[in-house]
Amino acid sequence: MTPARVMIVEDEAITAMATGAMLKRLGHQVAASVGSGAAALEAFRRYNPDLVLMDIRLDGDMDGIETARAIRADSDVPVVFVSAYVDAQTRQRAAETSPFAFVPKPLDEYELGALMCRLRKVLPS
Known part of the structure; x- marks a missing residue:
């Protein structure tokens, strides 16, 4: 499988670093890691990731x-x-953006690996 280029949007530095380390162990690349919406939009245009993990x-x-x-x-x-x-209201707002998935924290490596396997069908080869 070709490694996915993943952008992490997370304002907690420790969580972002842990997620990045898990992605790398799973054979994927961190295209960018940012902590704000404005930085995410800029990084998205600049790095053109295959997937966005969004807090x-x-x-x-x-x-x-x-x-x-x-x-x-x-x-x-x-x-x-x-x-x-x-909560239900947050899930409803999130659902309006047509996300691929909604995963509760804390994210573990097994769950992230399973998610990346599901995404294999929609990510570029």
């Missing part, structure tokens, strides 16, 4: 759902929400 609570004015909405307006790149905030 919902972010630094700055835009949350992850607003950021995903902006990304999905111009692209069909899959967005996966990875968040501790899984």
